[in-house]
Amino acid sequence: MNSAIAVKQKWQSLRFGKTELQALSKAVLIPIAGLLIFLGIWHLGAQQVDTSLGQFPGPAEVHEQWNNLLAEHTAENDREAAFYERQQARNEKKLAANPDAEVRWREFNRRPTFFDQITTSLVTVMTGFLLATAIAIPVGICIGLSNTVYRALNPIIQIFKPVSPLAWLPLVTMVVSAVYVSDDPMLAKSFITSVVTVTLCCLWPTMINTAVGVASLNQDLQNVSRVLRLGWFTHVKTIVLPSAIPMMFTGLRLSLGIAWMVLIAAEMLAQNPGLGKFVWDEFQNGSSNSLGRICVAVLMIGFIGFLLDRALLLLQSWVNWDKTAVVR
Amino acid sequence: MHNIHLELSQVGISFPTPKGPFCALQDVNLKIKQGEFVSLIGHSGCGKSTVLNIVAGLYQATTGGVILKGREVTEPGPERAVVFQNHSLLPWLSAYQNIELAVKRVFGRQKSRAEMRDWIEHNLQLVQMGHAMHKKPDEISGGMKQRVGIARALAMEPQVLLMDEPFGALDALTRAHLQDSLMDIQADLGNTVIMITHDVDEAVLLSDRIVMMSNGPAATIGEILDVDLPRPRDRLALADNVDYNHYRSAVLRFLYEKQKKVEPIGSKRDAPSTRKADAHHAA
Ligand SMILES: Nc1ncnc2c1ncn2[C@@H]1O[C@H](COP(=O)(O)OP(=O)(O)OP(=O)(O)O)[C@@H](O)[C@H]1O
Ligand SMILES: [Mg+2]
Numbered sequence: 001m002n003s004a005i006a007v008k009q010k011w012q013s014l015r016f017g018k019t020e021l022q023a024l025s026k027a028v029l030i031p032i033a034g035l036l037i038f039l040g041i042w043h044l045g046a047q048q049v050d051t052s053l054g055q056f057p058g059p060a061e062v063h064e065q066w067n068n069l070l071a072e073h074t075a076e077n078d079r080e081a082a083f084y085e086r087q088q089a090r091n092e093k094k095l096a097a098n099p100d101a102e103v104r105w106r107e108f109n110r111r112p113t114f115f116d117q118i119t120t121s122l123v124t125v126m127t128g129f130l131l132a133t134a135i136a137i138p139v140g141i142c143i144g145l146s147n148t149v150y151r152a153l154n155p156i157i158q159i160f161k162p163v164s165p166l167a168w169l170p171l172v173t174m175v176v177s178a179v180y181v182s183d184d185p186m187l188a189k190s191f192i193t194s195v196v197t198v199t200l201c202c203l204w205p206t207m208i209n210t211a212v213g214v215a216s217l218n219q220d221l222q223n224v225s226r227v228l229r230l231g232w233f234t235h236v237k238t239i240v241l242p243s244a245i246p247m248m249f250t251g252l253r254l255s256l257g258i259a260w261m262v263l264i265a266a267e268m269l270a271q272n273p274g275l276g277k278f279v280w281d282e283f284q285n286g287s288s289n290s291l292g293r294i295c296v297a298v299l300m301i302g303f304i305g306f307l308l309d310r311a312l313l314l315l316q317s318w319v320n321w322d323k324t325a326v327v328r
Numbered sequence: 329m330h331n332i333h334l335e336l337s338q339v340g341i342s343f344p345t346p347k348g349p350f351c352a353l354q355d356v357n358l359k360i361k362q363g364e365f366v367s368l369i370g371h372s373g374c375g376k377s378t379v380l381n382i383v384a385g386l387y388q389a390t391t392g393g394v395i396l397k398g399r400e401v402t403e404p405g406p407e408r409a410v411v412f413q414n415h416s417l418l419p420w421l422s423a424y425q426n427i428e429l430a431v432k433r434v435f436g437r438q439k440s441r442a443e444m445r446d447w448i449e450h451n452l453q454l455v456q457m458g459h460a461m462h463k464k465p466d467e468i469s470g471g472m473k474q475r476v477g478i479a480r481a482l483a484m485e486p487q488v489l490l491m492d493e494p495f496g497a498l499d500a501l502t503r504a505h506l507q508d509s510l511m512d513i514q515a516d517l518g519n520t521v522i523m524i525t526h527d528v529d530e531a532v533l534l535s536d537r538i539v540m541m542s543n544g545p546a547a548t549i550g551e552i553l554d555v556d557l558p559r560p561r562d563r564l565a566l567a568d569n570v571d572y573n574h575y576r577s578a579v580l581r582f583l584y585e586k587q588k589k590v591e592p593i594g595s596k597r598d599a600p601s602t603r604k605a606d607a608h609h610a611a
Pocket of ligand 1: 343344350352370371376544
């Protein structure tokens with residue numbers, strides 16, 4: 001009797017172990033297998049392609065270039081630290097000899113490394129995206145609430161939505177250089193141009209999705225609001241906004257994806273600092289390492305895009321009232 | 329008690345549809361006294377919710393109008409609180425916050441913060457929801473949601489309480505329990521109540537008058553039954569009461585003999601017999 005129970009328990013624990021294994025393989029092993037197959041195909045495929053800059057880089061060469069880029073970054077950091085140390089020492093010596101001496105402090109002229117370009121791109125994309133969000137959400141709410149506003153703005157949105165960043169760029173560049181004139185500019189012109197281009201391109205998904213979310217407000221909840229005679233502001237804050245949040249985030253995620261893609265293209269074309277310029281410079285450079293370095297940049301761009309999307313998902317699950325909602 | 333509190337006079341409504349206007353209600357006349365409990369009963373789709381929505385001000389009558397305390401009703405307002413057919417709680421607010429939204433709107437200027445909190449909690453206790461007041465609608469059962477919906481309406485201290493099948497989606501036990509609490513609360517507060525129901529027993533048990541509606545289109549009031557049973561009413565004692573059973577059969581007779589409903593499902597299953605029923609109905 002006892003042994004029968006023991007056998008049964010053992011059997012159950014075994015079965016449990018099996019399902020656990022299955023879950024593990026689904027979550028970890030299968031994605032890893034996919035990745036390995038991809039690397040294999042890449043490795044074999046790269047050997048078949050001979051370019052004017054040498055053989056197309058495989059995973060190993062790209063990894064090597066990644067290490068190079070890291071090393072360059074560290075070297076540049078060291079150079080900067082050394083420069084400021086020397087300057088400090090020189091000036092202290094001068095002051096010690098003569099307290100009234102005029103000392104000069106100069107900025108280190110840093111050559112932007114790969115990682116500096118990443119930072120620049122991230123700052124630019126976030127600025128453009130936040131600016132777009134700040135415009136798109138209020139406008140989207142107004143469109144969703146009022147049929148009149150919708151009819152007035154719809155043609156404009158439909159026409160500007162499909163415009164590619166490449167078409168905006170020359171116009172934006174000219175307008176920025178004409179309008180943004182100051183002797184001591186706080187922000188570089190190229191930065192403003194990139195930001196405005198990004199904003200113009202990623203405005204639309206958030207605006208449209210917010211409008212749809214607001215307009216599809218449940219009739220019953222609208223009736224609750226009418227019976228309570230809620231004021232406009234309370235109505236928007238307590239009823240419209242929470243119910244539009246899922247749609248709003250769908251739009252925001254689309255917008256951020258577009259913003260990131262547009263930014264790289266804009267930087268490449270306009271020679272604005274950032275990852276796009278890095279890729280372009282390497283392409284112009286045409287050394288035997290260039291293709292490997294561009295591959296690193298491509299993977300990095302993809303990885304950052306993925307991280308940005310995840311960050312927004314995290315924000316969504318934090319803001320959303322429906323904690324049971326599956327966000328993916 | 330004898331003054332007319334709420335009056336529907338010659339109320340009619342037609343909805344615009346792609347096939348032209350659809351006349352849902354016609355010539356609905358009803359006078360309701362202060363503190364009276366009136367039930368609306370009728371077949372599905374006859375226009376009960378439409379009547380309620382017109383009284384609530386959510387729909388505008390095409391002809392005639394509704395007069396509350398001598399003033400015509402033109403828009404929705406918190407003095408005519410509605411308990412919706414599907415509770416309609418805001419899913420992102422807890423039970424407490426849902427009621428708070430209503431209470432702040434109605435008593436925001438008169439009550440202090442502490443008074444409001446007491447009042448909200450008092451109303452939640454009234455429907456026995458004190459233990460779960462900080463739960464979101466997704467985290468409580470259907471009956472509990474409906475109770476919160478009722479508490480929200482009661483907390484507004486409305487002149488008229490409008491209820492659209494408030495217990496329709498509940499199991500028999502919960503329903504009986506809520507019916508009893510509703511009777512107690514109404515006896516205490518003396519609200520005027522209009523309640524839509526499909527349940528004949530519920531109508532007889534709760535109402536002072538039962539308004540029976542004819543089938544649409546162009547539905548109107550078919551008969552009105554005065555329920556003259558002493559209060560407080562006890563469902564067990566009434567089960568054997570002769571008057572109670574008399575009222576019950578009067579309503580049943582109206583629904584199943586005079587306003588026999590042609591079921592669309594039956595027409596699909598066996599068309600010939602339905603055609604016969606149609607002829608019978610027309611006759
Ligand atoms: N907004 C509307 N537009 C067009 N027709 C409508 C509208 N609202 C209701 N109707 C029609 O009016 C009639 C009455 O509808 P109503 O919802 O009042 O029925 P009901 O008696 O409440 O039914 P139930 O008991 O099933 O809730 C129906 O035939 C319906 O199709
Ligand atoms: Mg209805």
